[in-house]
Amino acid sequence: MAQLVQLDSILDIPADRWDALCSDGQPFVRHGFLAALEASESVSAASGWVPAHGILKNDTGEIIAAAPLYEKHHSYGEFVFDFAWANAYAQVGLDYYPKLLNAVPFTPVCGPRVLAVDHNARRELAQALAELPGSQNASSLHSLFVDDDSAAVLRESGAIARRGCQYRWYNRGYDDFDAFLAQLSSKRRKEIRRERKRMHDAGVEVRVLRPQDIDAELWQTLYAFYGRTYAIRGQAPYLTPAFFNELCQRMPERVRFFVAYHRERPVGMAFMMLGDDTLYGRHWGCETDYHSLHFETCYYAGIDYCIEHGLTCFDAGAQGEHKIRRGFEPVATWSYHVISHPRLAAAIDDFCVREADMMESFQREQRERSNFAAHPAHGT
Template structure:
């Protein structure tokens, strides 16, 4: 009989990149060894951040057969599947919600593999190990966020609670050009987007989409200022360090699409995307000058342009934002899994999630009906 073991790794540098990615982690840019290593090497996660690496490594007869990016969390920031109300309720009842175990990509609301293995039994073992680690370490529970639908179904089979959320994604229906996409919209929405793009492009400068060696270190200097401005307004302080972008340039610039607006030879706004096998993932935006609709042009319309040109299946533009609907980004369900050690609290959350799932389904149906596409 085969021997299956799961161990905890306190730093991703402790496993060979080929072993990690060879389990299937390279199917998504955010779960690759190089992306997670950039977070750790730049001190964006680790000591003092509330994200303490505790990755799970499954071995079958001594050979790495599965991995899971995991962190012991001392807060709920940077997750985008919100459980603050659970934490408050648990602590009001006398419990200690933090620390908890989180299987996730830090600061990244992007669906991708979390139980990273081609073997279902190994995926199940990783889930069971998360609950075991949480129980043995005195943690309140284990959570798997932005997992695939198949992983969510597997989690339910082994006793995790499944949670449904929504994002807005643009789907490529075989378009050859942006105008083909516009042709699917209602006349009013089509005209609104054309007018919006005209106003955005009239800001007095030019817009460039850069990838790989086209991206220079000076571009990251500019983007850091954009990122700080947005992070300061949204989160109080940015999650990523300046060193992260330097490492991203060194190890992942071929995975990056940087859309820059420049005026008088100086970048004044930018949007950073990561490139997957079949999708473009919008991540960060920022600016040092305000111009009408420039945010929509750089983050949404240019992303669609590039995805069509490259034959990508979709654009995922990040968490939240019903304003994306008018620009052709439609509701798409996302999934997470939750295991709580306290049996009574586990039951209370299960009841909450049943009611929330119904509400999410109703909202997605309503928003889909409100979408910009022509009927019939």
């Protein structure tokens, strides 16, 4: 009979044994990314993220399934907002924290959450995870931004489904950026060309750099840009400087920095990562607020990169209805939630059903407002 074991650190399992369970090239559930978060202390008990990774072993001690898992004492850095649920717990005199989180910290990207050698092992681990809140004095278990394979077994375990919406750009075999623009309405083509021309006329150029292209001085500048994004909201950055150093050592082939230069001086950057067929935009920052710099650095340069390198999808990050006007399409995202308290579970289930109906209508309206000449077939 398989046994669930929990690890205090991803560093307690060899990288090759964890990565052997990863069925696709998505970088965020790989050992290198999760290890960089912990080794840099971006994820730790001090930051309210206590690693408690779930490992399923068979009778011979072989690891057959795994899940990135954390004990959480707040709801920040998740991007599926449950503050109202925490308030509901408080109103009936119960503690919502600690809760358990099956997700990638600070990373609202859909992907595998229950890794396994096969479907049966995935199902067995999902069921074991669903039983953890009751045995560990946790209010709940939350699996965020779940892919289809993980979603199937989480539904079987009795988890409550919650629908969200993100925006992605799809490459339909475009030869160049103008070929992509040709698929948009005349109004949107003109707006995008005007934004790009504004950057060109200002002397701004975006260069795609790999870790080995960045010296110590430039790195300090880029991290300062990243930190400013949080500082203007009165927050500390989620990621420490050491995170980027760790990640660039562990997964250099997956890391790209899109750096905007104004007359040879860096003024902004977008940190991105590569999957096998997808570019992922993750973090952004700049020296000061230049008009259209964000769109050029975070969106248009990424689209250019996908076209040039034959990538099929560009996931530029969570939220942002303004992406619709720039050729991105709405797609459904799903998270799954196990709530220990029966009455609150019923209330949250009812809320999620009603919310899903509203999100489906919202996504349909967004698609109808799409700026493509003909509505594409993605994003169901």
